Structure formats: C-alpha cells, structure tokens
Amino acid sequence: MPPLAGQGRCLESVPWRGAPVSPGETTLEVSVSHNDHTGSTLAAHVRQVTGLNPARCYQCGKCSAGCPMAAEMDFRPHDVLRLIQQDKREQLLSGESLWLCLTCETCTARCPNECDPARVIDTLREMVWRDNGGAGAPRHIRAFHKSFLKQIRRSGRIFEFGLVAGYKMRTGSLFSDVGAVPGMLKRGKLALTPTRIKGLDEIRRIFDKCAAAETDAEEP
Amino acid sequence: MARIGVFVCHCGENIGRTVDCAQVAEACGSFPGVVHSVDYKYMCSDPGQLQIKEAIKEKGLTGVVVAACSPHMHEKTFRKAAAAAGLNPFLCEMANIREHCSWIHEDRARATAKAIDLTRFIVEKVKRNQPLVPISIPVERRALVIGAGIAGIQAALDIADGGREVILVEKEPSIGGHMSQLSETFPTLDCSQCILTPRMVEAFQHPRIKLMTYSEVESLEGYIGNFAVTIRKKARSVDDELCNGCGDCQSACPVKKIPSEFDAGLGKRTAIYVPFPQAVPNIPVIDRERCTRFKAMRKGKKKEVCGRCLKACGREAIDFAQEDRLITEKVGAIVFATGYQLYSIGEEQPREHLSGYGEYGYGEIPDVIDGMQFERLASASGPTGGRIERPSDGKEPETVVFLQCVGSRDPQKGIDYCSKLCCMYIAKHTMLYRHKVHHGRAVVFYMDVRAGGKGYDEFVRRAVEEDGAEYVRGRVSRLYRAGDKVRVCGFDTLSGEPLEMDADMVVMATAIQPQPGIESLAQKLSVSYDKSGFINEAHPKLKPVETNTAGIYVAGACQAPRDIPDAVAMASAAASKVLGLFSNEELERDPCVAQVDETTCSGCFHCERVCPYGAVEHLEVRDRGGNLIKVIAKVNQGVCQGCGTCQATCPSKSVELLGFTDAQIFAAINSL
Numbered sequence: 001m002p003p004l005a006g007q008g009r010c011l012e013s014v015p016w017r018g019a020p021v022s023p024g025e026t027t028l029e030v031s032v033s034h035n036d037h038t039g040s041t042l043a044a045h046v047r048q049v050t051g052l053n054p055a056r057c058y059q060c061g062k063c064s065a066g067c068p069m070a071a072e073m074d075f076r077p078h079d080v081l082r083l084i085q086q087d088k089r090e091q092l093l094s095g096e097s098l099w100l101c102l103t104c105e106t107c108t109a110r111c112p113n114e115c116d117p118a119r120v121i122d123t124l125r126e127m128v129w130r131d132n133g134g135a136g137a138p139r140h141i142r143a144f145h146k147s148f149l150k151q152i153r154r155s156g157r158i159f160e161f162g163l164v165a166g167y168k169m170r171t172g173s174l175f176s177d178v179g180a181v182p183g184m185l186k187r188g189k190l191a192l193t194p195t196r197i198k199g200l201d202e203i204r205r206i207f208d209k210c211a212a213a214e215t216d217a218e219e220p
Numbered sequence: 221m222a223r224i225g226v227f228v229c230h231c232g233e234n235i236g237r238t239v240d241c242a243q244v245a246e247a248c249g250s251f252p253g254v255v256h257s258v259d260y261k262y263m264c265s266d267p268g269q270l271q272i273k274e275a276i277k278e279k280g281l282t283g284v285v286v287a288a289c290s291p292h293m294h295e296k297t298f299r300k301a302a303a304a305a306g307l308n309p310f311l312c313e314m315a316n317i318r319e320h321c322s323w324i325h326e327d328r329a330r331a332t333a334k335a336i337d338l339t340r341f342i343v344e345k346v347k348r349n350q351p352l353v354p355i356s357i358p359v360e361r362r363a364l365v366i367g368a369g370i371a372g373i374q375a376a377l378d379i380a381d382g383g384r385e386v387i388l389v390e391k392e393p394s395i396g397g398h399m400s401q402l403s404e405t406f407p408t409l410d411c412s413q414c415i416l417t418p419r420m421v422e423a424f425q426h427p428r429i430k431l432m433t434y435s436e437v438e439s440l441e442g443y444i445g446n447f448a449v450t451i452r453k454k455a456r457s458v459d460d461e462l463c464n465g466c467g468d469c470q471s472a473c474p475v476k477k478i479p480s481e482f483d484a485g486l487g488k489r490t491a492i493y494v495p496f497p498q499a500v501p502n503i504p505v506i507d508r509e510r511c512t513r514f515k516a517m518r519k520g521k522k523k524e525v526c527g528r529c530l531k532a533c534g535r536e537a538i539d540f541a542q543e544d545r546l547i548t549e550k551v552g553a554i555v556f557a558t559g560y561q562l563y564s565i566g567e568e569q570p571r572e573h574l575s576g577y578g579e580y581g582y583g584e585i586p587d588v589i590d591g592m593q594f595e596r597l598a599s600a601s602g603p604t605g606g607r608i609e610r611p612s613d614g615k616e617p618e619t620v621v622f623l624q625c626v627g628s629r630d631p632q633k634g635i636d637y638c639s640k641l642c643c644m645y646i647a648k649h650t651m652l653y654r655h656k657v658h659h660g661r662a663v664v665f666y667m668d669v670r671a672g673g674k675g676y677d678e679f680v681r682r683a684v685e686e687d688g689a690e691y692v693r694g695r696v697s698r699l700y701r702a703g704d705k706v707r708v709c710g711f712d713t714l715s716g717e718p719l720e721m722d723a724d725m726v727v728m729a730t731a732i733q734p735q736p737g738i739e740s741l742a743q744k745l746s747v748s749y750d751k752s753g754f755i756n757e758a759h760p761k762l763k764p765v766e767t768n769t770a771g772i773y774v775a776g777a778c779q780a781p782r783d784i785p786d787a788v789a790m791a792s793a794a795a796s797k798v799l800g801l802f803s804n805e806e807l808e809r810d811p812c813v814a815q816v817d818e819t820t821c822s823g824c825f826h827c828e829r830v831c832p833y834g835a836v837e838h839l840e841v842r843d844r845g846g847n848l849i850k851v852i853a854k855v856n857q858g859v860c861q862g863c864g865t866c867q868a869t870c871p872s873k874s875v876e877l878l879g880f881t882d883a884q885i886f887a888a889i890n891s892l
Binding site: 076 | 630632694696697698709710713716718
C-alpha cells in the first residue's frame with residue numbers, strides 16, 4: 001500500500017507547467033513532462049529558441065478565429081501549432097501560410113493558454129530562411145522581402161514605385177495588380193519620386209548590426 | 221535497565237531491495253539495551269505483529285522499535301499490537317527506513333548503513349520514553365453549518381435527522397443559495413424550486429436546526445469538539461418576532477428600481493425586500509445603502525424622512541434603530557459550505573490574478589449575458605415570467621449564441637481549471653430556448669464537451685439530436701456590437717473554416733469561482749485554500765470532505781466546482797463525518813502535548829507569546845495559608861497541538877513536550 005500524502009497539501013504548483021526553458025538550457029522538467037525539447041523535433045526547436053511549449057496548445061481555435069489572414073491560409077495559426085505537435089516538418093515549412101502571417105499578433109493577444117502563435121510562426125520563418133539562404137520560402141515572397149529591405153536600406157522608408165518595380169523585376173509578373181494603380185495615384189498613395197529620411201546612417205547601422213548577428217549565429 | 225526489541229521490516233521488496241535488512245537486524249542486536257532484534261518480510265502483517273507481541277511477553281521488553289515505513293502509515297498498527305501485549309503504546313516507535321532511506325537511495329551498502337543509523341537514533345529515544353495516557357476531552361455535540369445553499373441545507377438536515385443540534389448560518393436574507401435561482405435542472409429538466417423549496421421549509425421547521433439568516437461568522441476559537449464561534453447577526457431593520465411576512469411594506473416602499481440580486485440584475489426590487497416570494501424565512505430586510513431614510517440619516521439630516529414602510533406595517537415590526545448583534549455559540553464540529561459565484565468578464569475582478577475579457581466587451585454589451593441571467597430569463601418565476609427576451613429591447617432573440625469556457629481553462633485570464641458544470645447547463649439552456657422559441661437558432665461554441673455523469677452525455681446528445689442545438693468546435697475570438705446585433709467572430713476547427721455570425725443574444729458560461737471573502741473566512745477558521753480560493757480538502761482521494769483542521773469539514777462548490785448531485789453527496793458525507801465525531805461524549809487525543817514544570821517556571825510567559833494556538837494559561841501558586849507565591853504558565857492540554865515552540869523558547873527549560881523531551885532528543889542525536 002502506498003503512503004498517504006501529507007495533510008493540508010497546497011495544490012498550487014503545476015509541475016509540468018513550470019517556468020519556460022530559456023534558450024540552450026535543459027532542465028529537470030524533461031523527466032516530468034515527457035515532452036522532448038532537447039531533440040531535433042520542430043517542437044524542441046521552438047522551445048529552445050523561444051522558451052514556448054507548443055504542447056500547451058489545446059486547439060481551441062481562438063487564434064484562427066481572430067486572424068485577419070485565416071481565409072487566405074492553408075494552415076491557420078492553430079493548424080501551425082498542431083503540425084508542430086505532430087512534427088510534420090515538410091508539410092508545414094514548404095507551404096505559403098507561414099509567409100502570409102502579418103505579425104499583427106491578434107492570435108497572441110487572444111490565446112488563452114500562452115502559446116504565442118505569432119512568435120512561433122516567426123521562429124519557423126527564421127528557421128526556413130536560415131536553412132538555405134531563404135530558398136525554402138516561396139519565390140514571390142522572397143522577392144517582396146528583398147525589394148522591401150532594399151528600399152528601406154536606401155531611403156529609410158518605402159518608395160512605393162521603386163518597391164513595385166523591384167518586385168516585378170524579380171518575379172517577372174509585370175502586369176499583376178495594375179488595376180490598383182489609378183486608384184492609388186488618385187489617393188496620393190503612389191509617389192513618383194523617392195524621399196529620404198534624416199537619420200539614414202542610423203538605419204545603416206541597424207542593418208550592419210543585424211548582418212553581424214546573423215554571421216555570429218551561423219558560426220557554431 | 222532498558223530491554224528494547226528491534227523489528228526490521230523488508231516491506232516486500234520496497235525496503236529489502238535497497239537495504240540489507242538481515243544486516244540491519246544483526247547490527248541493532250549489538251546496541252546497548254537491545255535484547256531482541258529480528259527482520260521479517262512484512263512486519264505489519266498478522267504474523268509480523270504476532271512476533272512483536274510474543275517478544276514483548278517472552279523477553280519482557282520495555283520498548284519496541286519497528287524499522288519500517290513512515291509512522292504516518294503504520295504507527296497506529298504497531299502501537300495497537302504493543303498495547304495488546306501489555307506494553308504502553310507510547311513505548312513503541314518507528315524508524316522510517318523506507319521513505320527516508322530505501323526509496324530515495326540506490327547504493328545498497330550505504331543505504332544499509334543509513335538504515336542502521338536511523339534505527340539507532342530511535343532506539344536511543346525509546347530507551348527514554350515514558351508511558352503516556354491519551355487525553356480525553358469532552359465533545360460539544362452541536363454542529364455549525366456555514367452557508368445555506370443546497371449543500372449546507374443537506375448537511376444540516378442530515379445532522380439534525382441524526383439527532384444532533386445544528387446552527388445553520390447564511391449571509392443572505394434567505395436560505396436556498398444559487399439553486400433557488402435556477403429554472404430547470406439537468407439532466408432531467410425538473411424544476412429547481414420545486415425540489416428545493418420543500419427542503420428549505422424542512423430546514424426552517426426542523427426542531428433541531430437553528431436558522432440564522434443575514435448573519436456571518438465573525439470569529440472562531442477553540443478546537444475539535446470545543447469550538448466557540450461568534451456570529452454577527454446583521455441588522456435586518458425588521459423585528460423577526462413581530463413580522464408576519466404580509467408584504468405591505470414592500471408595496472409601500474417608493475424605491476422600486478434597485479437591480480435584484482436574485483434576478484441576476486435583470487429584475488427590480490424595492491429597498492425593503494424579500495429576495496424572492498418563496499424565501500425562507502419570509503421576513504424582509506432593509507437595504508440600508510439604498511433606503512431613503514438611511515441615506516438621509518447618513519447625510520446627517522435630523523428630520524425623519526420617508527418611513528412609508530413603518531406606516532404600512534400593521535404589526536410595528538419595522539425597527540430603524542436595530543443594530544448588528546454578536547452571538548457566541550459553542551459547537552463541536554463545523555461544515556464549510558459557502559458555495560460559488562460566477563466569474564464576471566468586467567475589468568474589476570475580486571482576485572488580483574484575474575483579468576476580464578476586453579475582446580468580449582468587458583460586460584458592457586447589453587445583450588451579452590451570463591448563464592445565471594439566462595436561468596432567470598427561462599425561469600417561470602423570473603422577471604419575464606419565463607419568456608426569453610433580450611435585455612436591450614425586450615425582443616425575442618432569433619439567434620442565440622452560447623459560449624463555453626469563458627474564463628475557465630484560460631490561464632491567460634487567471635483560471636486554469638475546468639468549471640465542470642458549464643457543458644451541462646449550456647446543453648440545458650439550448651433545450652430550454654428551443655422549447656420556447658421553436659424557430660430560433662441555438663449555436664454553441666465549445667472546446668470539449670465534458671459530460672461525465674449519470675445520464676449526462678445522453679442529455680447533451682439529446683440537445684443536438686432531438687432539440688436542434690448547433691455545436692461548433694472553436695473558441696470565439698471577439699464579440700462586438702453590429703447595429704442591434706452582436707457580431708461573433710469564431711472559427712470552426714472541425715471544418716477548418718472561419719465563421720462570423722450575427723447573434724441577437726449571447727450567453728456566456730462564465731467560470732465558477734469561490735465566493736468573495738472566502739479567503740478571510742478560511743483564515744478565521746485556519747483552513748487552507750488554493751490560489752483560486754477553493755478550500756483544500758485534507759486528501760484529494762481519501763479525505764475528500766475533511767479539511768486540514770480537525771473538526772472542520774467541507775461540502776459543495778466552495779471546495780471545487782460542483783453540480784447539485786455532487787454537492788448533495790459531499791454534504792451527506794460531511795454530515796456522516798460529523799455524526800461519527802458526535803457518536804462519543806469524549807474524544808481521545810494524542811498525549812504528546814506540552815507540560816510545564818511548576819518548580820522551575822519563573823512566569824516570564826515567553827511561551828504564551830509564541831504559542832500559535834493560545835494554549836498557555838496563567839496558574840496562581842499559593843501556600844497553605846492562601847498567600848500568592850507566584851504566577852506561572854499552565855498548558856491547556858485540550859488546546860495544545862504539540863508543536864513544541866514553547867519548549868524551544870523557554871529560557872529556564874521548564875516546558876517539555878511529552879514524548880519529545882530534551883533528554884530523549886539529545887540522547888538520540890548523540891548516538892549518531
């Protein structure tokens with residue numbers, strides 16, 4: 001017969017939910033939760049980088065209910081968490097859904113169980129980008145990101161005409177969305193000449209720092 | 221000269237796997253004073269106990285040490301065996317070589333050495349043990365039940381039917397609790413008031429139940445069998461002896477627009493009121509915050525204003541000058557049954573770790589209501605007479621959306637637990653709605669349906685299959701006003717489609733949480749509670765209705781979310797525990813309490829200041845001529861819990877904890 005637990009027990013602590021694991025740290029919690037977060041699974045990767053535990057997602061769907069892009073996505077935020085739980089790497093990382101996320105963080109604000117889907121999605125995007133110089137991301141999305149960043153680097157802000165031109169050069173889809181041009185011109189949303197911000201050297205420093213950090217991260 | 225017997229238990233493989241028990245027995249045999257030392261597979265078994273009894277008789281043992289499991293487990297067993305063989309049971313002790321040794325170590329040689337040390341320690345203590353006799357204390361065979369909802373009423377009736385007096389305390393003006401507010405009950409759809417009111421009347425008329433409504437527990441002193449409880453009887457402003465419940469005062473009262481607590485804010489009441497027509501007792505109370513006369517008195521006006529109730533009352537029962545009264549009662553046991561309240565989604569929260577639901581409008585959208593409000597809408601005795609009308613404009617809603625898990629299972633808002641009842645009452649609400657509004661849509665957003673109970677899952681299936689409730693699996697992200705509708709932004713996780721719809725009314729199954737103020741009441745009673753405020757039971761499986769304070773029991777939703785059958789079962793269980801305690805006139809308790817040496821005590825009363833139980837009293841020592849020599853400390857053995865704080869504090873070493881004297885403990889430590 002097993003012994004009785006002590007009287008007046010405090011029921012407050014929930015051991016398997018202890019503090020999140022900080023990057024690179026392995027804790028005794030492993031033996032409690034049985035959730036592998038030291039191995040090579042997607043869940044382990046997310047946990048190591050962010051300290052978030054994807055196993056906490058109970059698939060309530062509140063994130064996707066609030067997501068403005070849900071209608072466009074193959075995998076909605078709650079699907080992303082589910083595929084991580086099932087470690088369906090190929091299926092999840094090859095699709096477009098991750099790249100459609102606007103990082104508005106409505107999902108994170110609404111999540112009842114502290115899963116932070118926006119950060120999880122961002123982590124996966126970084127992972128794909130780093131894996132093969134961005135080759136894993138869809139071509140047009142890669143093109144958009146490159147054009148966007150180039151604009152920022154050059155002027156410190158977006159010059160819409162230049163952005164569109166750069167994007168179209170990279171993708172070759174010259175005539176997509178041309179219907180929107182007259183309306184945008186009318187509302188003054190398409191400036192014809194670029195303007196620059198004042199602290200451009202500070203913008204450059206940000207870019208340099210990011211580049212340095214990325215080089216550091218790549219070296220073991 | 222001590223003659224100690226040592227009995228080493230293998231506990232099957234539990235100890236034997238890690239500790240070489242034969243070697244422990246052999247080593248113990250050589251300790252000074254040990255005359256008998258053996259090991260055995262199961263010492264707690266009948267043959268094991270027989271060995272102890274025979275050794276006591278044959279070897280004339282003066283002390284017994286059983287090296288086995290924790291004393292929590294089997295100390296009683298072995299002491300009983302020792303007593304059966306004629307040895308004072310307090311001369312038998314246990315060395316814990318299981319929890320403190322074999323279970324936590326792997327190295328056999330070192331674990332064996334530790335087991336020998338642990339046993340030597342206890343042998344040295346037992347050599348100095350004194351025979352002790354259990355203390356018997358008288359039991360006041362009356363019970364106090366706090367809270368007169370269904371759990372409190374049931375516990376009170378069971379104890380009273382068992383032949384003992386009960387004081388039933390309720391803070392509201394009427395007994396009945398939340399159950400009196402419900403329309404129908406799951407899973408049978410029988411009318412809640414129809415099954416509850418007879419019980420309320422029974423409790424009111426029972427010769428052994430003393431009902432104290434509009435009263436709260438002020439303070440508690442004493443211990444199991446001998447509590448002294450002080451109850452604050454709040455001023456009703458109506459003399460309950462004179463009042464005959466005619467209701468003329470309520471008709472006369474000009475303040476008629478106060479939101480009724482009983483109707484969950486949907487109906488109105490007067491300033492002098494009974495909460496509902498079937499209230500027990502049927503005696504009104506004046507709400508002094510809202511009454512015109514009391515408002516004027518607070519502003520310092522000398523002239524007596526209003527007073528229409530006073531004029532209307534034919535029996536002169538209105539008493540504006542009535543004051544709170546404090547009443548002290550002696551009881552032997554207490555049942556804690558204070559029930560629950562619903563979580564509200566507003567920004568103001570009773571507990572600081574909770575937050576409201578901004579995404580659902582913080583409770584400011586008029587057609588977003590909670591489950592209790594829906595109960596009142598559906599109830600024939602409710603503000604609409606049972607017609608389903610939405611609060612904003614009184615129209616019959618064509619589409620009602622029900623949200624489960626609002627607050628519950630939402631650590632972000634501060635509540636981790638499942639509230640257990642909501643799945644069932646939401647299914648009930650969809651049925652009640654569809655039975656009344658045949659063309660209406662009832663849409664339920666849920667995460668899981670938890671319908672574990674007799675007839676429960678069948679009930680939910682009936683809502684879906686027979687009564688046309690539409691269940692959508694997914695949590696709703698946002699509610700907002702869109703014209704005269706409420707826009708519901710959800711997601712159907714089963715079809716994988718976003719879902720937006722307009723509802724005429726939204727009903728939220730908000731979480732069950734303990735009553736506000738439960739923490740301070742629990743502190744008055746020295747009962748522990750968890751971070752949500754629910755009372756902790758003494759053991760989650762084996763002591764579900766006991767608390768960690770002896771003589772105080774718990775029933776109903778103040779311990780965890782409970783539905784009616786659960787609350788009633790707990791109440792009856794608590795009542796049977798109380799009746800068990802009351803089955804004897806005296807209670808035996810452990811004699812390991814503090815004792816003062818009258819010759820050396822100097823009367824500094826350090827002990828009195830540190831004693832957490834207030835057990836230290838003053839004793840006057842006089843000579844034969846009656847002249848006072850000195851005042852010294854004396855320990856009330858009924859109150860002392862044997863914590864030993866006084867022993868550690870006493871500067872002249874005049875207090876000893878029996879069974880744990882300095883001589884015993886120092887000798888044990890020196891043996892290591």
